[in-house]
Amino acid sequence: MTMEIGGRALVRKIAAVSGVAMAILFVVANVARADTSPRDTAAWRDASYIYIATVRKDGNQSRAVPVWFIATPDNQILIDTSPGSWKAKRIKRGSPVLVWIGSSSGPAFIGKAEVVQDKTVQDTMIDQIPKKYFLARVGFFGPKRAKFDSGETITIRIIPHRDLPQGFASTPGTPAPKLDETAPSP
Secondary structure: OHHHHHHHHHHHHHHHHHHHHHHHHHHHHHHHOOOOOHHHHHHHHHOOOEEEEEEOOOOEEOOOEEEOOEEOOOOOEEEEEOOOOHHHHHHHOOOOEEEEEOOOOOOEEEEEEEEEOOHHHHHHHHHHHHHHOHHHHOOOOOOOHHHHHHOOOEEEEEEEEEEOOOOOOOOOOOEOOOOOOOOOOO
16 A cells, blocks of 8 residues: 555656646747747848837837847847846836847837846857957957856847838837737738
């Protein structure tokens, strides 16, 4: 009888661990997937900047600001910023991001963003930004390990969700599109 109870307990533990493992795989698979259009991947391949706006508490767009970025092989975008910046504060509270590629009038998309604490991702930023940007290569700007470790700099991952219509403009103070609404026809 003791063996039977122990066996059932073992089976329950294995089932619980399997369930947790499946949930983790589901989350990882969905986080890693980026709904990126060929238009966007072609645009950011040649772009030096992306312009990012976040959504204020009142639902309106912030001003779009240019930032350096790198694109990952799985079509996500990484940027670094100060944790005290308005974009970082809004992203931490769950704001979607509006992104224009290459210029403030370039192709635009709306995406989900999150702060990333993973040192491997930070190391990717430290390695790749100087390869893309001359001022980082000569040491004037760019992410540094000491700044990540001290908390002066954070990495933000942007996962594209859907394209915004051609010609979509940054208009600070006006209602931002919703992440889950369908795009209007052009």
